[in-house]
Each structure stands twice: as structure tokens, then as C-alpha cells.
Amino acid sequence: MNPTLRPRRLRQSAPMRRLVAETRIxxxxxVLPMFVAEGIDEPKPISSMPGQVQHTLDSAAREVERAIAAGVGGVMLFGVPEHKDAVGSGADAPDGILNRAAAFLAERFGDQTVVQTDLCLDEFTDHGHCGVLTAAGEVDNDLTLERYAAMAVAQAEAGSQLLGLSGMMDGQVAHVRAALDAAGHETTAILAYSAKYASALYGPFREAVDSSLTGDRKTYQQDPANRREGLREAILDLAEGADIVMVKPASLYLDVLADVAAVADVPVWAYQVSGEYAMVEAAAANGWIDRDRLIAESLTSIVRAGADAVLTYWAIEQAEWIGARA
Structure with missing residues (x-):
């Protein structure tokens, strides 16, 4: 046997493999997700996410400087308030921690990176859900939309350039877009967490934002069994005016990501979530995997599946690694 078709010819050296690589990052x-907390005077480590912290405003600024120096595309801010209530009052308060952080960082770095903010109530409610509850304890979709509209205007006025709508309420993109436009914020962009699944991979994030959640979010986040539904949600968000659509989590939903990327006429992003990060770090700490190779492989697989950008806690590390190889 003497085959003439030899695909291995293009795998014979590192320079050759680099030359013919189909996916590049x-x-x-x-995009770097960051947690900014109220009531702390130094960064507070997150035990389930080794290497990640709850930031003060000053430490957040230093981290953003690092991200900019490494070439990272943007930062997504999450607020961790000291006080919570049933309707998440701190979410749209001008002096709420998330809006203060957005204003602080946008003023300093808004012309060097894309300052983004999470638009959801879960960090700010004492029940931990992403919306306003009825007397029966169920999330009221339409009352929640009014809270999202107020949050959107507050975040835009603070200087956020991109609002990450992560609550999975029906009609949230159209409602927020209308509120922004009415308030004169036509240029503020919307990132829709379109296909956000009720995943077990969010556990470490709950620690990161001091979540008060009891129960689960299965009535508004998607069932992991459903692939077509993810595409349907993205198509609805596109029709409502989303500037970017996203799939979350990333690694277990690459099929959904590929489906969305095949039809979307706007950028498609994916979120490599806290549980994905924590599993790699834990396995590496035990010597079970090659940490650096797996991080690079995981990000490559997400981009290969169709993501134009990835939210990842390894953003700075990976950007520095890519820069060193260039």
C-alpha cells in the first residue's frame, strides 16, 4: 500500500501546523469577566475559582490596565452589593456598586477598551432570582422588564458601552432597546444572552457574587435537553434588535453555538463560565491534565464552533500567551 493522499504532510512540524491552522484566536x-464588590478594602479571593477575586475599584482599575496591555477586547463587570432587597434596588441606583464601577472604569479606560456591564437582578435581590417575584414566589416576566429598563438607562448613563442582558426574560431585548432609545442612548449596544441554559456549571459564580439564590432558575433559563430552543431564542433576540447574541455556557453547548453562528447576521459570542474554569483549575492542581494545553484547546474549540468572541476568566493569561508567540 502506497497512498498518494497523505494529510500528515501538513502536520510534520510546528511551523507547518501553525501555517495551516484553520482556527486562530x-x-x-x-473578554474578561470581573467582579467588583462593595464593602471590601482589598481584593477578596474566590475559593472555588483559584486566581479570581472580588475587586475593589482600585484593584479593578489595575486589572483593566493589565487587560488593555495584553490586548484583551473588553471587560464585563458584575457588581457584588452589601445590601439586597426584593426588587434589587441597588441595580439601578447611580451609587450602586455596579454603576459606580462602570463610571469609574469608563472614565479612565473607555477610549481604550469596551467597558461592559451585566444587566440582571440576581446579584441585587435578597432571593437571588433574576427578576421580581409575585406573591406566589414566581418570577414576573413583565414587571421584571421594567426593572431591566431602569437598569439599562442607569448603566448607559454610568458609561457602560455594552449591556449584557443575562436574565432570560421574554421580550427583554426589545424592552431595553426602547428604554435606551427613549433616554437618548441610541449608541449603547446590547449583548443578548440568547441561549442561556440552566446549567450545573454556574456553581462557582454563585460564590463570586455572594448569591442569595434558593431554588433554581429552570422556569426562565433553558432546559439543557433542548437544542432547537436555543436557536429559537437567538432568532427572537435578533428580531428584537440585539447587536450581539451569546450562548452560555460554552463547552457543553457547542452544537447550539454552531447553530446560532450559522444563521446570525450579528457577532456571536460564548461565555466560558465559572464551572468550566474551576474544573480545569482543579484537575490541573491534582496533576491530572496539562493545564495550559487544555485552556488553549478549550478556547480554540469554542471559536472553531462559531464564536466571534469568548468571555473567559483566562482572558489576560491567554492574550499574553498569544502575544508572546506572535
């Missing part, structure tokens, strides 16, 4: 495709 640029640092600008990476």
Missing part, C-alpha cells in the same frame, strides 16, 4: 476576541 486574537487577544481582541477575549
Amino acid at each position: 486574537h487577544p481582541a476576541q477575549l
